[in-house]
Amino acid sequence: MSYRKKRKSKELRSLHKIENILDNYNKQHTKVEIKPVEPIIHKAKEKLWYESIVMSDHAYLRSSERFNMDKVKALPYFRSVLSKARKIGITVDKDGKENILYASGRIAVHVSLDLKVIVSVNKHESVTYEPMKRIFIEIHAKELRKLNKRKNTCSRRLEETILESNIKIAELKLRIHKTKSPSVKISCAANIKAIEIYIDELKEEIRNIQDNIRQLSRSMVAVV
Structure with a gap:
């Protein structure tokens, strides 16, 4: 083999060696870690307190007397009232039992202290x-x-x-x-x-x- 061919062969080997080094470097520094995509779990919307409130028999009676509403219409209506009502404070009924008074417009809604029951409803004049x-x-x-x-x-x-x-x-x-x-x-x-x-x-x-x-x-x- 002539000197020229030997030199060319040596240069080719050096070139391949450099390419391998560069290739390994790029693999090490450009490696992207692909993580498995976690499934999106949609949590159920938590109900607001007034969305699960119920009405007492007394409240149904007052809704019939004062608002001319039957049981089917009364509960969703007063839940809607409570959604935009303002809390007035703790008041006491004629029997001495405490309840929380909420008001919206002319409508007063009396709610049990644990916010689970509408105990009475009323309608008043408005300023x-x-x-x-x-x-x-x-x-x-x-x-x-x-x-x-x-x-x-x-x-x-x-x-x-x-x-x-x-x-x-x-x-x-x-x-x-x-x-x-x-x-x-x-x-x-x-x-x-x-x-x-x-x-x-x-x-x-x-x-x-x-x-x-x-x-x-x-x-x-x-x-x-």
């Missing part, structure tokens, strides 16, 4: 002048907070008084049982009566506050 509505809303909200705070204070005082009075009354009754003195018996009985009167007065005060809250809540519906 339409916007500047007055804003003023009334502020006044009503402030007064409602004051009344609820006062009711909670009176309720705690009543609870504590009843617990303390039970002990006191038991002691007085025991003294009546043990004593032979008529005057002591009369005195103890009078003290028991005085305690009972005081407890009744506290209960009456709470009932009056609850009535005020109920009246205020009804009037607040008119301005929402």
